[in-house]
Amino acid sequence: METFKPLAEALAALYPELEPGDFSFADPPKVELGDVAVPFFMAAKKLKTAPPKLAAEAAERADFGGRVLQATATGPYLNLKLDRAAFAGDIVSAVLGEGASYGSNRSGAGKTALIEHTSINPNASPHVGRARNALIGDSLTRLLRFEGYEVEVHYYVNDMGRQIGLLVLLADELKDLTFDQILDAYVQANERAKEDEAFAQQGYALLADMEEGKPEAKEKFRAVTDLCLNGQLAVLARIGAQYDYFDHESDFVRDARLEKVLEALRARDAVFTDEDERLVVDLSKLGREYEEGRYFVLMRANGSSMYGYRDIAYTISKMERGADVNLWLLGEDHKLYAEQQAMILDAAGYGAPETIYYSYILLKSGKMSTRQGKVVLLxxxxxxxxxxxxxxxxxxxxxxxxxxxxxxxxxxxxxxxxxxxxxxxxxxxxxxxxxxxxxxxxxxxxxxxxxxxxxxxxxxxxxxxxxxxxxxxxxxxxxxxxxxxxxxxxxxxxxxxxxxxxxxxxxxxxxxxxxxxxxxxxxxxxxxxxxxxxxxxxxxxxxxxxxxxxxxxxxxxxxxxxxxx
RNA sequence: GCGCCCGUAGCUCAGGGGAUAGAGCAAUGGCCUUCUAAGCCAUUGGUCGUUGGUUCGAAUCCAACCGGGCGCGCCA
Known part of the structure; x- marks a missing residue:
């Protein structure tokens, strides 16, 4: 603590082997003992002597100037009674002098940071479990900005995928779908796909059209995902979460950069086409030790890409922005997935973002489930x-x-x-x-x-x-x-x-x-x-x-x- | 089965290897002619999951076990 730095310097001055950094300051358990306590464990270790002995010696010999009224050794601690008025003046002046930036260490001055958070699937109004991501991400952003980082916040819009496809299909039938009806529609679409094989197949077909970039499919997807995203953002804005960039997954289909990744994987003999004609990465070739999670599928037999494949392209695009700190905030369920991504990205020479995980918010009745409609909406x-x-x-x-x-x-x-x-x-x-x-x-x-x-x-x-x-x-x-x-x-x-x-x-x-x-x-x-x-x-x-x-x-x-x- | 995370008061949670483990909620009893009672004070409440280990010292580090969460090849 800056406030007590002069005290640490006075203590360090007693022994040539010690530096001010060897002393820390703590609250004494009782005010009667003193205003601030200095534990002597670290210093004693360095000097190879007993903490109580050193504390007693320091109490006797240290010259703190006028600001310490009394120094008492109590076991391994040196308890100091301070000229509170003098310190009070320092502290209050510092706070009021720095104003809105008081508390910042400016550790991010001159540095940039990129953070991706929230990135909720555009399929329903956010529930409190998802809110944990948005709130942690938003607060981290505020914290980094406070520390001086120039931060850009990214939101990945998962505007592709089978489940969105099903929702788009149903939206087509329902007409004039509103944001408030989306959760119901999403649940309904998933139920129906389970029973109605034709409907499920239609979903895949629509997805294939989307991947091929057919304008009609793109338009349909965009109408639904925009409706949903805007509704979600309105709720998120209410709790104060803001974003600088909205990156759409559909923009990363068949990304040219993926060719380079495949090349790198081939060079390590880490990618193959399996017996079912899928394109698969064998992560054991990249150093994965466990059998679980060894294989990572990039493409289906029909040539359509998996979410994880598109995500590689997206993550590369984030890495290429060259931020000093690159954060990716994920639920704990994505841990293995992120590790797999990182291995592939490392192998391709791009490096991977720093991941931050959070655990689930559960209900008394168990896990929240958007698909089952078992949620508390934010x-x-x-x-x-x-x-x-x-x-x-x-x-x-x-x-x-x-x-x-x-x-x-x-x-x-x-x-x-x-x-x-x-x-x-x-x-x-x-x-x-x-x-x-x-x-x-x-x-x-x-x-x-x-x-x-x-x-x-x-x-x-x-x-x-x-x-x-x-x-x-x-x-x-x-x-x-x-x-x-x-x-x-x-x-x-x-x-x-x-x-x-x-x-x-x-x-x-x-x-x-x-x-x-x-x-x-x-x-x-x-x-x-x-x-x-x-x-x-x-x-x-x-x-x-x-x-x-x-x-x-x-x-x-x-x-x-x-x-x- | 394998991997990661969690286990602290009846409940929800704090506790960067260090002094007698702390808050809130709930319960009980007090405090509003006095700067906002969304508050304050007091009382009650603990084998820090279990067992070993490392250490002068462990809720904190390590191991095993028990219990819960999450994940583990064409979901995103």
Whole structure:
């Protein structure tokens, strides 16, 4: 942490073998012990001595200057009592000085990133399982942009394939299909294909026409997939997900680049035509150790291409854009598939994107299934959240205009939905609980927003704000103030780690911690009615800094905080 | 069967090898003439799936097993 760097330097100065990086800083388990703790395990290992001995030595000898009031060794830890006011001044000045970019490490400055996410099949309104992809992808995008990357977001439109073909067929019969009817139609089309062989064959035929690029087929497909995509994007836009490029699968059929891939595979003797006349890759020739997943089919016997074959061309087109970071966000069910793709792409000399996986959101009744219509739609989830939020806002904010209240209700609804999904580690299966996800109290997005509203309320009542402090001490020495300051100061390292690990879940937990610490401060330390004017002024600055940190962190989650709620 | 992911309080989840494992929900009891009660305080609640191993130290790392999820040749 930058804030404590001088302390690390003072400790490292004691031993020529040590560097400031050998020291880390942690919260002591109890405030009475100190304001910040330094574990001596790492340093002791380097010096081949016992941690408690080293901590005791450091307590005795280290020269921290005036900013450390007391240094006490407790076992392997060195606990420091700080000149809180001095650190408070540093922290608050840094936050208010950096403003909207506070928390960024600028690790992506001058770099580009490409991310493909969401890429839902155009066959139905998105359900909350798919929303996990969109929300993680969207938040990662925000995180990378915050870190300075220039990011382009790609959405792959799977406007081909048998199931879409069936939907197109049925749409032809139904006429004037609307987006709201698409899920039903999709389920119906799949049911019918199971029973009606002729219908199923028609689907394949239509697909073949599409692949050959027959204009009539293309037009029919496009009408249905555009209808669906636009409907899906409207829902996704509501939760704040935005895309820069829409790449259509149908544009990657018979791509010339695939010839080069085949050549490379032939050179490694890794591709063959099997007994059923299919074109198949033998991944064991490319180093795959397991029999499972050894074969990867590129083309059917009738010469039509498989999804995975077209996808190779698409991924190459993404790689050719030359981004410094190339991310591909996928459900865990695509893990083997992505590994197979990567092996082929590597063999062909293109390299593969970095993959990020997330696990399924399950229902109490089991896995969601679009084909079976067993889903919780994101739009239904949002509608319910918005309805509940509107009721609350109507109770709390009757002096606001209807329009203002509607805006707040929507912000709260989006916050509840996004937060409930984003706060959970992506590799964890979750069982979706509508009631719990619609809660606005406790560990929720609205709880954090509520903290922001309280801060805004204080700032509003205070009136015209003083200029931000530029260094110098601030009289913020209460335990609750220090705990809040320490958490605010921890934001950059938290953000840096999240960006590095491509994981946004810890941001949600950080924001909860910060909101809880603010609430403790709010109850323990009156701001407007503090004992003297300088304390009032200092606490106002702390409120501003807290609001800035909360706003920035919430922004990474795609959540806006209303000024009132 | 083989591979990947997960297993922490009744429920949903946090916990980058380190001090006495933390939140929320649910339950019980308190707190609104005091900066927003979408809040706060208190109480109750744990063999960190099991068994071994590595380590001065393991919820965290390794192995095996048990339980759940996902995947494994003409779906996308």
């Amino acid at each position: 739009s239904d989830f949002l509608d319910q959240a918005a309805e509940l939020a509107a009721e609350r806002v109507a109770e709390q904010c009757h002096d606001l205009t209807e329009e203002e209240r509607a805006t707040i209700a929507e912000q709260v609804a989006v916050s509840a939905v996004r937060f409930s999904i984003l706060r959970i580690s992506p590799n964890k299966n979750v069982t979706f609980d509508m009631e719990q996800s619609l809660s606005f109290s406790g560990d929720t997005g609205p709880y954090v927003q509520y903290s922001c509203a309280r801060i805004n309320s204080i700032l509003r009542k205070y009136g015209e704000l003083p200029p931000a402090p530029e260094g110098g001490a601030l009289p913020l020495t209460h335990d609750a103030e220090w705990a809040l300051l320490a958490k605010i100061a921890a934001m950059p390292s938290m953000v840096g780690l999240c960006a590095e690990q491509r994981n946004i879940a810890p941001i949600a937990n950080y924001v909860l911690d910060l909101a809880r610490l603010f609430t403790t401060f709010y109850h323990d330390c009156p701001v407007l009615k503090a004992e003297d004017a300088s304390t009032v002024a200092a606490r106002i600055q702390l409120c501003r800094a807290t609001l800035q940190a909360l706003t920035n962190a919430l922004g990474l989650l795609g959540i806006e905080a209303p000024e009132r709620m």
